[in-house]
Amino acid sequence: MKITNIYVRRLKSKYTGPVEAYSDTCIVNATDIYPDFVRHSAASRVAITPVPNPEGGLKIVQDFLYVETDEGITGVVGPITFPGITYYLLNHVKHTLMGQDPMRIEYLHDIMYRIGLDQTAGDLTRAVSHAEIALWDIKCKKLGVPLYELLGGKVRDGAPEYTNTAGLPHDDNILLPVLKEHTEAGSPGVKIYSKYGPVQGREGIKKTCETLEKVRACIEPDKFIAVEAVCCWDYEYTMELAKAIEHLNIAWLEEPCLPDRMDEYARLKRDCPIAISGGEHDTSRWKFRQMLEMDACDIYQPEPAWGGGITETMSIINLVGAFNRKVYLHQCIPNVNAHIMAATNPAVVPMTEYLLTINEASQYFLQYPSRPQNGKIYPPEVVGVGCDVDESKVENSEIVE
Structure with missing residues (x-):
């Protein structure tokens, strides 16, 4: 089995869930010691929570990672927490994994770690983490078992x-x-x-x-x-x-x-x-x-x-x-x-x-x-990790490559 394509799919829809998702007004932040940056934290760049919709109500936009193989099995992981993760997936991880055997998880994980030695924390490591989870999803689907x-x-x-x-x-x-x-x-x-x-x-x-x-x-x-x-x-x-x-x-x-x-x-x-x-x-x-x-x-x-x-x-x-x-x-x-x-x-x-x-x-x-x-x-009793998308929830989407 070989990896043939890696891309990020950006999903969009109206949102009807809890409206308080990630309000910085109720959380202390590390930048509070500076008056100009009170209540300004990393939470402000979280990319999974709903935002106001110009047409009224809330909208939600989330990125999901897709890793395709030549056997028709696709690893899916998401949503991606921060925008920087999407960047590194497409500009670092993709070039490393293309053409590789996704079943060799330990090998590919170590390769991704060694290539990214200048950034062993932050969004690059988070990108590697998402890609590694996608490899597990592929392996589970190939073998027909849940991740556990x-x-x-x-x-x-x-x-x-x-x-x-x-x-x-x-x-x-x-x-x-x-x-x-x-x-x-x-x-x-x-x-x-x-x-x-x-x-x-x-x-x-x-x-x-x-x-x-x-x-x-x-x-x-x-x-x-x-x-x-x-x-x-x-x-x-x-x-x-x-x-x-x-x-x-x-x-x-x-x-x-x-x-x-x-x-x-x-x-x-x-x-x-x-x-x-x-x-x-x-x-x-x-x-x-x-x-x-x-x-x-x-x-x-x-x-x-x-x-x-x-x-x-x-x-x-x-x-x-x-x-x-x-x-x-x-x-x-x-x-x-x-x-x-x-x-x-x-x-x-x-x-x-x-x-x-x-x-x-x-x-x-x-x-x-x-x-x-x-x-x-309880883990979902389905083959794979369980991050597959419910297409009925998606109003529209686009491919980010």
Whole structure:
């Protein structure tokens, strides 16, 4: 089998899903330290969420990767999170993979990694990740099996999936009823996004405490609360906030510092009364090995669609397990995570997340979306990864080459 064509298909339609998808107004951002760039973050370039339609309502435009072969089998992965990924797919990955045998996943993954040594993180690595997932999709379709079968087979039918509130405003009338609904439906816990950071100082800590007090009072006492800092805090701010909210039985503080500052993570891991998580912006087993050797986190959160693909994620999971730490996967493509969760050790990978607004948008065009059922995620029982497009949802599309 040979790869004969690689292209990106841009899908367009009116959008009827959740309208709050990725609102930066309710999330602290790393650029908040500069007055001219308050509330201006990487989230503003997310390419999967709906935007206003000039004709009224919302429209959604998403890119999907297609890898065609000479046997009529096509690998499909999407949606693509950032526009830069599409660029690298068409200007780097395509030239590397054309004419190659897609069944040689380990070989092609290493070739793509070695060619891109000048950029082992960011949109190039994300492009490699998407291409690698497409190769898995082709291999599954060739062999006639769901992805989890090629990852070793099921160790569990469904895996716990907690509620991520990204995109929901910090409005009690909106946020609290949603949290109550989903935890009562089986979600094991919730993740709340920080709206404040060091710039807001103690006033921000006070307001964060007020929000978390209301959340704790709203949900059942056996449900956990995690807090997402979006890489925007520092050691001092995190320690002060942690002491203020420790009584609320917070499960973990997520990405409290910029991802390259692993020494700061290690200090927090040592000193903070609340568990520390990180890793969603980190790539490769080698970076995670460095983090583990520094004892930087209690919980590690690789993203399969950003950090190297399925092969790399499985390596990271095994590595984290060898250090007796936990993996809570970050979630861009729910079907990919569902397959990985089904085939991995529950003691090492206890749960993943579901982003209420973002993942609804990211699965808008999918034929087989994965959504929480009684607080669990189940892989789609279809051949392949499960990112094939429901053509009835597509109003029009174009090929990007």
